[in-house]
Amino acid sequence: MIAFEGIFLIYLLSSIFFILAVRGLASPASAERGNHLGITGMAVCVLVTLLVVPSRNDVGIFLALIAAAISGITIANKIKMTALPQMIALLNAAGALSSLLVGVVQILRHQAHAFDTSVGMIIGAVAFSGSCVAFFKLSGLYTFQRLKFANLINALILGVIAFYWTRFSIDGTMQTAYMMIALSLVFGATITLPVGGADMPIMISVLNAASGFAAAGIGFSLSNIVLIITGAIVGASGTILAFVMTKAMNKNFFQILFQHKNVEQKQALNEKTAHTASVQDAAFLMQNASKVIIVPGFGMASAGAQYALKNMTDVLEDKYGVEVKFAIHPVAGRMPGHMNVLLAEAKVDYEKVYGLEDINPDFVSADVAYVIGANDITNPAAKTDTSSPLYGMPVLDVVKAKTVIFVKRSLAAGYSGADNPLFFADNTLMLYGDAKKITEEITADL
Amino acid sequence: MTLLFLITIFLLSMFIGYFVVQGVTPALHSPLMSVSNAISGVVIIGALWTAALAEGFNAEEILSLFAVFFAGFNIFGGFAVSERMLKLFEKKGKNK
Numbered sequence A: 001m002i003a004f005e006g007i008f009l010i011y012l013l014s015s016i017f018f019i020l021a022v023r024g025l026a027s028p029a030s031a032e033r034g035n036h037l038g039i040t041g042m043a044v045c046v047l048v049t050l051l052v053v054p055s056r057n058d059v060g061i062f063l064a065l066i067a068a069a070i071s072g073i074t075i076a077n078k079i080k081m082t083a084l085p086q087m088i089a090l091l092n093a094a095g096a097l098s099s100l101l102v103g104v105v106q107i108l109r110h111q112a113h114a115f116d117t118s119v120g121m122i123i124g125a126v127a128f129s130g131s132c133v134a135f136f137k138l139s140g141l142y143t144f145q146r147l148k149f150a151n152l153i154n155a156l157i158l159g160v161i162a163f164y165w166t167r168f169s170i171d172g173t174m175q176t177a178y179m180m181i182a183l184s185l186v187f188g189a190t191i192t193l194p195v196g197g198a199d200m201p202i203m204i205s206v207l208n209a210a211s212g213f214a215a216a217g218i219g220f221s222l223s224n225i226v227l228i229i230t231g232a233i234v235g236a237s238g239t240i241l242a243f244v245m246t247k248a249m250n251k252n253f254f255q256i257l258f259q260h261k262n263v264e265q266k267q268a269l270n271e272k273t274a275h276t277a278s279v280q281d282a283a284f285l286m287q288n289a290s291k292v293i294i295v296p297g298f299g300m301a302s303a304g305a306q307y308a309l310k311n312m313t314d315v316l317e318d319k320y321g322v323e324v325k326f327a328i329h330p331v332a333g334r335m336p337g338h339m340n341v342l343l344a345e346a347k348v349d350y351e352k353v354y355g356l357e358d359i360n361p362d363f364v365s366a367d368v369a370y371v372i373g374a375n376d377i378t379n380p381a382a383k384t385d386t387s388s389p390l391y392g393m394p395v396l397d398v399v400k401a402k403t404v405i406f407v408k409r410s411l412a413a414g415y416s417g418a419d420n421p422l423f424f425a426d427n428t429l430m431l432y433g434d435a436k437k438i439t440e441e442i443t444a445d446l
Numbered sequence B: 001m002t003l004l005f006l007i008t009i010f011l012l013s014m015f016i017g018y019f020v021v022q023g024v025t026p027a028l029h030s031p032l033m034s035v036s037n038a039i040s041g042v043v044i045i046g047a048l049w050t051a052a053l054a055e056g057f058n059a060e061e062i063l064s065l066f067a068v069f070f071a072g073f074n075i076f077g078g079f080a081v082s083e084r085m086l087k088l089f090e091k092k093g094k095n096k
Helices: A005-024 A028-052 A058-078 A081-108 A114-138 A150-171 A174-192 A197-222 A225-248 A253-258 A279-287 A298-303 A306-320 A338-345 A356-365 A435-445 B003-022 B026-052 B059-095
Strands: A291-296 A323-328 A353-355 A368-372 A403-408 A428-432
Touching: A005 A028, A005 A225, A005 B003, A005 B026, A028 B026, A028 B059, A058 A081, A058 B026, A058 B059, A081 A114, A081 A174, A081 A197, A081 A338, A081 B026, A081 B059, A114 A150, A114 A174, A114 A197, A150 A174, A197 A225, A197 B003, A197 B026, A225 B003, A225 B026, A279 A306, A279 A368, A279 A403, A279 A428, A279 A435, A291 A306, A291 A338, A291 A356, A298 A306, A298 A338, A298 A435, A306 A323, A306 A338, A306 A435, A323 A338, A323 A356, A338 B026, A338 B059, A353 A356, A353 B026, A403 A435, B026 B059
Parallel strands: A291 A323, A291 A368, A323 A353, A368 A403, A403 A428
Antiparallel strands: none
């Protein structure tokens, strides 16, 4: 398309802003500035495009932008921090849909190479329907987990998409394009449907990467460098996150996407052999401890227990001089860094929040490990039991603490379906109930 | 611009993305996702080009305007939610 030098350089400038924006997220101190750099970069390239491109359609574009600003900012400010994963999925779906639509218009106008544009459209369609399914699953509106013959179906669909893609690259007709898009939409849904629960952080990262690559694909079709550079950076970033997450689970992409475990939750039968504790016991143990490590999981998010935890931490520190630390497993929650954001929301100092490798040596010297709403990420069988589905996954060494207080609704297995021997360990005390209520009761008793 | 040139840019950008994201601390992975998500709304540039070139009221125009809207929603929502999240991290640093 039209590409004169001035606008090319402006787009290059915007791309640099985007790179610096991501760079800014390296540390909490520069993170907010990073976001502002991103906004600046976006404002620059959008405004310049609006000014330079001769449009017959200013009113429509203006109205679309106003509607987007109002709806986007309203939803972003209303959403609860616990609902963040859904929000990201929704935004991702919108971005991917936009790539798909731009691709369709390009093809309707016969302005682009069918081959280039198809890449953006296929990835955009997959990312769009995948993000929609992820949104529904994360919102709890949809819990369907098993899909019969999922791998066979996906392989078949993928094959047919490849066929239509080849055909479309040759004949370039709209009918072929529509078939290709429809199948890509189906594929995005069928590949996301069986992925659930603890694997969600990985799927979200993959979908995020996909929407970036979709934008890059559209960039190829429009010969637009800001789309290519930015799309590639977002794609790389999502891919790296997905790798970090899969490594933290000792899995690989293929296992997440193609090996769906039986997620039937087995109820442990021998509830009696687990030691139970009362709220008073827990309060007593913690106020007499010199070091307490809190291990939050998705249960903290679903119960909204982060503020209660912060209160408990404050009382322990100020009244009893207990050293309190937080231990966060890379895949705790439903998106990368989910727990960190929730703790930050409750104003827990981020210097007290540690990652897996940094905190593990600490458990030996901890008097109490307070596990709240987490399960699989603390399962010691991951280290010792080769038959466990979790075997090989790096876990938090809570079992090494003097006492483990495990707040949980029941003895049910975690998402992995693996029984957790930690429940029955001699130094473990189970506290049954809602994460938030229990924490509040303990705090009241301190 | 030749395809070869665009592929060069694409591949080098992937490397930049790789090295830049490597430096991000795990605590900020959520903001990283939402910022990079907002940035991927840059496809709005493509949507603006196609919308500007629409000739009269037809399917192309409507689809283009929807593309502008959805990308815009991605951008505004993404940056706004990132800002909210990052405020949470900043405040504590100062309170200390």
